[in-house]
Amino acid sequence: MVTTTSNLSTECRTFEVRPNRSLSREGMIVFFLVVAALTLLVTVRFLLLGAWLILPFALLEIAVLGVSLYLFERASRYSETIQIAPDSILITTRSGVDILREYRLQPYWVNIALQRDPHHWYPSKLLLRSHGECIEIGACLTNADRKTLANTITNALESCRKTTH
Known part of the structure; x- marks a missing residue:
């Protein structure tokens, strides 16, 4: 499940990725x-x-x-937060309130890749690549949700790149 928020004053977009949970x-x-x-x-x-x-x-x-x-x-308390701002991309992986990992990337150099398994046995992987780093996001999503998230992040990055030029 992906939720998106936008802040027009700071030109920042935030994506919250969580596994689907039908039971509280x-x-x-x-x-x-x-x-x-x-x-x-x-x-x-x-x-x-x-x-x-x-x-x-x-x-x-x-x-x-x-x-x-x-x-x-x-x-099921696992979540990923992806904050896209004109000057940086911040990826925070959490388990409940504990921060597991945090990555900061430059948006201009980020490449988004959706790797599909050639045999269709395994789910696809959504990767953010920059300066030799490869970070997988959205591992808890379905293939269709992962593809939609890749397109949405690509559009957000393109709009950030246009505003910095």
């Missing part, structure tokens, strides 16, 4: 609690029938579901 954190908590309650309800019924061996497996199932939902939620 609160939704995950509700889902976990409902599944855990139903699992425990069935487990209590079997315990009353004398099948005590079900309890450890039910607790293990709840624990695995909780850990997997936590890891999924943590991975």
